[in-house]
Amino acid sequence: MQDILIKNGKVLVFDNDDVTIVNKDILVKNGKIEKIENKIDENLYQNVHLINAENNIVMPGLINTHSHIAMSIFRVSTEDVSLYKWLHEIIWPAEDKLTKEDIYNASMLSFIEAISTGTTCINDQYFMPEQTRKAATELKIRAVLTRPLMDLDGDIEERIEEFKNFYQTRDKENDLITYTVSPHGLYTCSGECLKKSAELAKEYNLPVHVHFLESIDEIEDIKKLHGMSGVEVLKKYFSDVHLILAHGVKLSDEDINVLKQMDLRNCT
Numbered sequence: 001m002q003d004i005l006i007k008n009g010k011v012l013v014f015d016n017d018d019v020t021i022v023n024k025d026i027l028v029k030n031g032k033i034e035k036i037e038n039k040i041d042e043n044l045y046q047n048v049h050l051i052n053a054e055n056n057i058v059m060p061g062l063i064n065t066h067s068h069i070a071m072s073i074f075r076v077s078t079e080d081v082s083l084y085k086w087l088h089e090i091i092w093p094a095e096d097k098l099t100k101e102d103i104y105n106a107s108m109l110s111f112i113e114a115i116s117t118g119t120t121c122i123n124d125q126y127f128m129p130e131q132t133r134k135a136a137t138e139l140k141i142r143a144v145l146t147r148p149l150m151d152l153d154g155d156i157e158e159r160i161e162e163f164k165n166f167y168q169t170r171d172k173e174n175d176l177i178t179y180t181v182s183p184h185g186l187y188t189c190s191g192e193c194l195k196k197s198a199e200l201a202k203e204y205n206l207p208v209h210v211h212f213l214e215s216i217d218e219i220e221d222i223k224k225l226h227g228m229s230g231v232e233v234l235k236k237y238f239s240d241v242h243l244i245l246a247h248g249v250k251l252s253d254e255d256i257n258v259l260k261q262m263d264l265r266n267c268t
């Protein structure tokens, strides 16, 4: 791995709640930051990759904690509809027509867009994930990938097999790509699907990444399907796994209290 010297950048310095921007040089050796100083002389280092960051901010890469990266090709295709209408009438029928090549190209396009705006890690959840993995591997972006699980519209065993096959065919040498077990949502997964997701997460020691309370309709649908509230479903199935909840925009104060009682070290 070549050492990197970033010269003349504007570095963000965090001090409690204050952020200041200062001109600094940064030396990266063996993939780790070794020095941040006012001036570092490039002549002292051989074979260093020199980057002139004049007029640029130098900061840690941004992390996108929830995406369906290939879906960005649907951006602005529809606006001003409810989540359920958007999913059932527009997006899912359109996704049925996507080919492997579409997903590879869409993933490429979206990853390049992410990198160009400073996002270096993406936690994704999408079908045909081999295509997204291929694009992420080629671009060397950090990605957290999965084959989402749901069973209200199909066979859970078949999807679990797809997940296992996806996970087991990973490149163990590539530590830029890691994995989650990802039941789609509490309103699209039966209790059996959630139970099997938790079992898989424990078997492979992976986090669980799930949509949670992203729309008002979901609150009632979860109650109808599981006979309990969303946070009670989380407690029942996922109290002993690392949990990544996507959205969570319709949490009540009571929900927040229940989540507080769960082990927050295990919740993102």
Ligand SMILES: [Zn+2]
Binding pocket: 066, 067, 068, 211, 246
């Ligand atoms: Zn989502």
